[in-house]
Amino acid sequence: MSERLRFSPSILARLGEELVPQADQGIMELVKNAYDADALRCTVKLERTSVEGGAIRVVDDGSGMTEADLVEGFLVVGRSRKAATAPTRRLGRIQVGDKGLGRLSAMRLGRKVVVLTRPFEEPGIELRLELNWDKFDEAIAVEEVELSLVRSPTTKGHGTEIHIENLRAPFPRGTADKLARNLLLLSDPFREIHADSGGSSDPGFTAELEANEFEDLQSKVETSYFRDADFRIRGTLNDHGEGQFSLLDWKGEVLYSSNATRTYEAPKLEFDLWHFVLDAGRFSNKSSTLPEVRAWLKHIGGVHVYQDGIRVPAYGGPGNDWLDLNLLRVRSPELRPGTNTSIGRVGVSNTAGALVQKTDRVGYLESEAFHELRRFCIDTLDWAAKVRVSERESGRRAERDDKSKRTAKASASLDKVLAKTVPDTQRKVVDNAIERVLRANEQETKVLREELQLYRSLATAGMTSAVFAHEIGRPLELLDTNLGMILKMIPEDRRKDADRRVGRITRQKERLNSFISIPLKLLAKSKRRRGRVDIDPCVRGLVDLIAPVLGHFNVEMEVSLNASTSAVSGSEALIEGVLLNLVTNSINAFQRRSTDVETRRIRISTAYDGDVLIMVEDNAGGIKDFDVSEIFLPGVTSQPDGTGFGLTIVRDSVSDLSGKIDVDPLTEFGGAKFTIKLFPMRALFE
Incomplete structure (x- = not known):
């Protein structure tokens, strides 16, 4: 007695729906088949797809399929008669589909599929093949379902039509949007820029979607x-x-x-x-x-x-x-x-x-x-x-040289004007007044240069931190995979102990991952845009972001948000930068040996009293080593390896927000308290 291997119909779902799970990608595979068949145009038609029972039709003007193509290729799951590197028969295209699986994902969307194909080699002939998936689902094995291939005369030109009928589920708007976008991008919207075909006989390929509700997207993309x-x-x-x-x-x-x-x-x-x-x-x-x-x-x-x-x-x-x-x-x-x-x-x-x-x-x-x-x-x-x-720097050097020449020219011109218009007895008084103005401008320029150097250093540090954080994140992704593989190699009798030890590594990895995500999130471009900033959500977002850091340093965060719907004009980045620097200062204060409290606490609160108030305080012992008037100066720090830039950034950021900041060196809470006062958004226009 001889037997043969048979396949359950469920294998069709696994091969089609699971290997190509996105419905739009399954349909795209049918469109790519049209390209491989030397089609010039392929149209995907969506008919009543917003409800169950609709239809999807994929129609092309390609070379079609012969009976041999259908029997030996199309109907053999997982087999493709295409040679991956061989050019197509008519237009010499390099084919893009070669696994014979992608079409299953699309065709299983409906309960029935009708394939109509008219081979280029047999003008006037149409082949019809119908697949009823309900019959397959009822069968024990795929081989039990018989299929009939019908030949009939036709006046239509060569090409293939695949009708996916009686859809099992509605076609979501989001999936349809993705399909429309992918169709319009499929055949290279850049082709007009790269019109140098090098003598190719291929006139090109166009894929389009027919569905009234997507005309807006199509017009934008085209x-x-x-x-x-x-x-x-x-x-x-x-x-x-x-x-x-x-x-x-x-x-x-x-x-x-x-x-x-x-x-x-x-x-x-x-x-x-x-x-x-x-x-x-x-x-x-x-x-x-x-x-x-x-x-x-x-x-x-x-x-x-x-x-x-x-x-x-x-x-x-x-x-x-x-x-x-x-x-x-x-x-x-x-x-x-x-x-x-x-x-x-x-x-x-x-x-x-x-x-x-x-x-x-x-x-x-x-x-x-x-x-x-x-x-x-x-x-x-x-x-x-x-x-x-390099081009920008050359332009800046040229601009500086030009300004220097113009300054010298303006100075010479001023001397001539003064010589003509100012009496000799008054010339010294005028020269002294001009010199005082120049000295004041020079001093202001010096201060601005120093601030520029400071913020360039900080920008470099921030960008370097972001780059390193991004790079560190990649090897961290490999840890989970490798730890899992290591566990499989450990004998069963030692698995429990290994799980406990690996768990410690996993927890530390998750903590490190949360740390490195902070600079990347803070540098997000959307946070740097100026506009309306709702204070309470902004504060809450930062507190959630730094929660892993607070846990690492055993700090309890108390939050009391009472600014209701108050908003200010500025950017989330400025406000988050102010709060993060103040919280970091508190954490550093807790780390000092002289600070010894049973429970480390930081409190952030907001209020509205005509102005928007943000208060940050801790119980780290207060400010003892410096005069309060000096703490906002660059370089002033109580940390041996500190930069002394944090509170300078706070001061300047609050100033950029048109606000004020006050500090109480020691409060009943047990430490320093910073109070930021910002103008509410509506007050800026009164």
């Missing part, structure tokens, strides 16, 4: 504002791994270029990034408006990857900063592009198959080739930043 970018960064890598960097102006003219100093083990590629300076003044002489460009970048901004002309998700998608643009921007905010100020494209030729997409078709496996591709793109951005910094 509009192009590339010509209004302030500059363009470009990097090219040839077949030998040799790279070249360029910086272009808004007209596309090369301003600077240079060869890469190393070679890269990555496929041939082109990297372009358009950077927009989103300032209203920049748009006075442009064809677009600032709101238009902001909306455009919101929908398709980011750096997208195109393999042989077709987009690879999820690079450049919402929240996918795969080149760390925002982290790099922290180092030089005014010169670096971010995910909300730029749009980029990496066009890569993968004919050799060096880059391999993941099973779920979302991104590449992180091979050496992918790491080298990413390294080249980051090196391109670093080179452009250095060029722009």
Whole structure:
């Protein structure tokens, strides 16, 4: 008696729905199949998809499928008749789908699928195949369900239609939005910029969505504002791994270029990034408006990857900063592009198959080739930043030289005017008065220079902290995986003791992870924007953020928020910086040997009495070593290794908020108390 291996119908769900869990990505696989079939156009039609029972239709004008393609390819799960590196029959395209699994995810969305295909090789013939998933679900094994393939005459041209009918669940608006965006980005909206096809016979590929409710998104994405970018960064890598960097102006003219100093083990590629300076003044002489460009970048901004002309998700998608643009921007905010100020494209030729997409078709496996591709793109951005910094510094030197010459010229002109208009008997009095003014200006300039140096040092420290925090976070992610693997290697009889010891390491890792997240969150760009700041939520947010730090130092935080809906004009970053410095001062006070209390306590309270009040106090013994009038001076500190900058930052930040700060060196609470008084927002306009 002979038997054979059979498969339960549930395997279809696992292979389709679980390997490609996102419905929009499953449909995108069908669209990619149309591209591989040499289609010029593919249309996805959504019909009544907001409710259960709707339909999705994917229609293309490609080469269609022959009976052999259907029987030996389409109906064999997990098998693809495509050769990954072989060009397509008619247009010579490099194919982008090769696993034969992606289509299952989309086709299982409905209870029935009808496939209509008209092969290029057999004009006038249409093949019809119907899959009723309910029959599969009722069967014991997949092989029990018989399928019929019907041939019939037709007047339609070659192509394929896949009708997914009787949807099991509504198609959510969010998923539809993602599908619309992915369709519009799939066939490279940058193609007009890269029109140099090199003699290719491929006229291009267009994917579109038919659904009335998505016309607003489609119109926004199809509009192009590339010509209004302030500059363009470009990097090219040839077949030998040799790279070249360029910086272009808004007209596309090369301003600077240079060869890469190393070679890269990555496929041939082109990297372009358009950077927009989103300032209203920049748009006075442009064809677009600032709101238009902001909306455009919101929908398709980011750096997208195109393999042989077709987009690879999820690079450049919402929240996918795969080149760390925002982290790099922290180092030089005014010169670096971010995910909300730029749009980029990496066009890569993968004919050799060096880059391999993941099973779920979302991104590449992180091979050496992918790491080298990413390294080249980051090196391109670093080179452009250095060029722009050098250009800025040259401009500053030229401006300083020009100002020096103009000052000398103005001084000579003043002497001539005085010689003509001021009598000799009064000249000395006038010269002395002018000298006093100049000395006062020089003193003011000296103070400003010193403050500038101070804040440059602090900015460097803050940015370095953020960069290190980001880098430290990566190895921390590996700890959990490695600890789990180590536990599996420990004999069962010693597992309980090992779990206890590993638990200690895990708790310390979580504490360290919470510490390093603080500078990254405090440096968030959204916190630096000026506008309305609601005091109580701002204070509560900071307290929640630093809770792990307080726990580490055994400090109890008391919070009493009574400013109700009071708001001030400023930025969250300024207010959080003030509070964080005051709390850090209290923690340092607790660390001093002379401070010995049973329970370490810090109290933050808010109130409103016509002004917005924020009070920070502790029971660390008060201010004893310094005169209160000196504590806000730079460099004054009671810590042997302290900087003495914290309270200086507090003073200047409160001043920037148009407020005042008072200090009581010792209160009944048991320590110093700082009271910050800020004007409520409405009072600024009275």
